[in-house]
Amino acid sequence: MxxxxxxxxxxxxxxxxxxxxxxxxxxxxxxxxxxxxxxxxxxxxxxxxxxxxxxxxxxxxxxxxxxxxxxTQTDLDREDLASAFTDGVFLAADCLDALDATDPRSAEAVFESVRDRVPRWERTKRENWPAFWTERVQRRLDWAVLLGLARETDGGYLRA
Incomplete structure (x- = not known):
């Protein structure tokens, strides 16, 4: 799940x-x-x-x-955490797939790439759901950087 x-x-x-x-x-x-x-x-x-x-x-x-x-009593290194992040966090893998290795993308651009994956009920429960989910995408990208899956540049995020 x-x-x-x-x-x-x-x-x-x-x-x-x-x-x-x-x-x-x-x-x-x-x-x-x-x-x-x-x-x-x-x-x-x-x-x-x-x-x-x-x-x-x-x-x-x-x-x-x-x-x-x-x-849990399992020792989790950065690689284990990165793998679990892409497998266990909704839209994490999609956000990474929306990144390029050479052309930086902003959180807003990544959101536009994944917005169709946001469940319908999430869209109807908030008036400004795009802003809410853009922030959620931003958090996923920031975690991807911390876990070594992406890197942040002045122009946005790049896939590592």
Whole structure:
């Protein structure tokens, strides 16, 4: 299953590791996990903490169980995270496919390439859904850079 929520990309993977470390080893309800994440990291609010939990589950860094979330014990290197990102995050692979290795593309241009893949119900629940999803594409591109799948230039993003 692919997940949609993606938190803003941090400056380094150490932030991802710190958020993951805040998640308990024994499954706890989402509210408890969000509280731990906000108490033990620089994540400011519950909504962002929830996005982190879903995102970490997409990466295989935490497991979502019937009773809540728990940290996995698997060591994930940058390559593992990059592979899980393209497989487990909705539109991540599509955003990468929209990039070129020599011609930089903006987040807006990448959004235009993938906009038809945004589910109909997502389009109808927001008045300004293109702006919302352009930001979601931007976050995917920023994570792609952090994970070594893309690079950012003055003119936009390039496939690595």
């Amino acid at each position: 692919q997940r949609k929520p993606v938190p803003p990309a941090p400056d380094s993977l150490s932030v991802l590791r710190a958020v993951r470390a805040a998640v308990p080893l024994v499954p706890k309800p989402e509210d408890d996990c969000c509280r731990r994440v906000t108490d033990r990291t620089d994540v400011a609010d519950r909504g962002t903490a929830s996005s982190w939990l879903v995102f970490l589950a997409a990466l295989g860094a935490v497991a979502e169980e019937d009773t809540g979330y728990a940290r």
